[in-house]
Amino acid sequence: MTAQTSIAASVDLPKIGETAGSTLSIAKEQQIGDDIMRRIHRSEFLMKDPIVTDYIQHLGYKLVAANPDALGRQFHFFIIQENSINAFALPGGYIGIHSGLIESSQSESELASVLGHEVAHVTQRHLARRLEKQNELSLPSILGIVASVLAATQNPEAGMAGVAATQAAGQQSIINHTRENEKEADRIGITMLSEAGFDVRAAADFFETLQQASRYTFKPPEILLTHPLSRNRIAAARERADLYPTVEHQDSLDYELVKARIRSKSLINDRDAYRSFEAKHNNKQLQKAGERYLFAELLKQRGHYNQAIEITTELYEEHPDSQLLLFSLSEAHLGRGSGEKMLPLLESQLSKAPDSTKLILATSEIYLKAKQPEKAESLLLRYVDVNQNNPNYLKLLAKAQAESGHTPEMYETTGQYLLLLGDLRTAKKHFELALHATSEDPYAQTRIQARLEDVKQKIRADIESQSKR
Numbered sequence: 001m002t003a004q005t006s007i008a009a010s011v012d013l014p015k016i017g018e019t020a021g022s023t024l025s026i027a028k029e030q031q032i033g034d035d036i037m038r039r040i041h042r043s044e045f046l047m048k049d050p051i052v053t054d055y056i057q058h059l060g061y062k063l064v065a066a067n068p069d070a071l072g073r074q075f076h077f078f079i080i081q082e083n084s085i086n087a088f089a090l091p092g093g094y095i096g097i098h099s100g101l102i103e104s105s106q107s108e109s110e111l112a113s114v115l116g117h118e119v120a121h122v123t124q125r126h127l128a129r130r131l132e133k134q135n136e137l138s139l140p141s142i143l144g145i146v147a148s149v150l151a152a153t154q155n156p157e158a159g160m161a162g163v164a165a166t167q168a169a170g171q172q173s174i175i176n177h178t179r180e181n182e183k184e185a186d187r188i189g190i191t192m193l194s195e196a197g198f199d200v201r202a203a204a205d206f207f208e209t210l211q212q213a214s215r216y217t218f219k220p221p222e223i224l225l226t227h228p229l230s231r232n233r234i235a236a237a238r239e240r241a242d243l244y245p246t247v248e249h250q251d252s253l254d255y256e257l258v259k260a261r262i263r264s265k266s267l268i269n270d271r272d273a274y275r276s277f278e279a280k281h282n283n284k285q286l287q288k289a290g291e292r293y294l295f296a297e298l299l300k301q302r303g304h305y306n307q308a309i310e311i312t313t314e315l316y317e318e319h320p321d322s323q324l325l326l327f328s329l330s331e332a333h334l335g336r337g338s339g340e341k342m343l344p345l346l347e348s349q350l351s352k353a354p355d356s357t358k359l360i361l362a363t364s365e366i367y368l369k370a371k372q373p374e375k376a377e378s379l380l381l382r383y384v385d386v387n388q389n390n391p392n393y394l395k396l397l398a399k400a401q402a403e404s405g406h407t408p409e410m411y412e413t414t415g416q417y418l419l420l421l422g423d424l425r426t427a428k429k430h431f432e433l434a435l436h437a438t439s440e441d442p443y444a445q446t447r448i449q450a451r452l453e454d455v456k457q458k459i460r461a462d463i464e465s466q467s468k469r
Contacts, residue, residue, distance in 0.1 A: 033092020
């Protein structure tokens with residue numbers, strides 16, 4: 001049971017599918033998810049912005065921590081740069097969300113409700129249970145559905161056509177079962193929202209807003225296609241929310257700023273939008289932190305660093321605990337060539353939050369720019385274990401190791417980075433170079449040999465998979 005309170009206990013949630021493991025083991029789910037994620041890492045649509053990805057990870061982890069069934073499982077949250085509104089869960093705890101959904105959300109609770117819903121799909125092992133529902137459904141068929149969902153992140157019409165074609169091959173019962181999965185994920189998601197301190201009414205609010213907005217359009221948002229919705233489902237969500245205490249959740253500053261940062265990326269080439277923000281700024285009409293931050297980001301994108309620094313500095317002085325604003329201010333100073341001015345402030349904040357990935361990346365970037373690669377390497381190595389699945393982190397560490405003259409270590413880190421990106425053969429070459437180099441680390445040989453064997457196994461699995469197609 002997901003429940004921790006008497007209210008949640010009355011929800012009567014099902015146990016995680018115990019027999020589902022006989023159809024598809026958790027290890028196999030993880031392998032499939034890892035393979036898919038490596039392809040996504042190579043995609044130009046994957047948002048690699050460290051600020052945005054760090055935020056969505058932290059928000060997702062809040063929900064994971066509120067679900068006992070999620071503890072002990074790997075979760076990784078990522079964002080697809082796509083204006084459409086959608087979210088999806090993949091095998092192995094990988095949860096993707098479109099940037100358009102973040103922009104369309106009206107509160108942090110609404111965004112959290114979508115993430116919680118997808119977390120529930122993972123904890124309830126819905127993929128494995130769908131395989132169990134219809135024994136003749138083969139793994140390639142399931143992967144066909146997953147591939148179509150991924151295609152929808154790049155071409156929604158082609159993606160949904162692929163889903164339709166896959167389902168048309170006699171999978172009507174899978175569609176029906178998916179509707180049951182959606183109800184189950186709704187129930188668990190609302191419990192998670194409550195346990196994590198968010199507004200439980202947000203789930204129904206968000207879906208109802210999307211449904212109303214789609215009444216006058218030719219095609220509804222993708223999320224309504226991949227997550228079938230009905231008036232009864234919305235009503236059920238509202239009834240369930242009424243079982244929980246009302247919580248007026250206050251949106252975090254990071255939520256407001258991340259929405260603005262995402263929007264700024266879609267306005268890079270929009271001159272009219274830039275002029276509109278410029279006019280409002282000159283007339284002192286930009287009052288909200290998100291609006292001012294968005295304009296500062298637009299200025300930074302156009303190389304107007306002095307004005308971007310001025311606005312971001314004002315915001316940071318108003319919110320001195322914001323690591324996001326400090327990171328953004330460091331970006332602007334780096335762009336202007338005055339990054340070293342930020343080091344005392346960054347180092348001071350790092351002493352208070354030594355494990356902050358945002359602050360570590362910002363400080364390391366400035367160390368490298370200041371020709372102090374040893375400091376950057378030392379700082380990055382402190383928390384490399386918890387950032388081993390963070391490509392931005394590994395790429396910067398490899399650069400610091402190269403500039404510090406630690407070539408064997410650079411080979412190994414580059415191999416890890418390339419492995420995350422799905423470039424298996426080049427990763428293999430770097431691990432081989434690392435294995436035959438001389439390292440001061442006494443455990444390096446054993447560790448690198450294990451990584452080399454792992455990547456070789458993945459290459460063999462890819463070859464076998466291609467030969468069966």
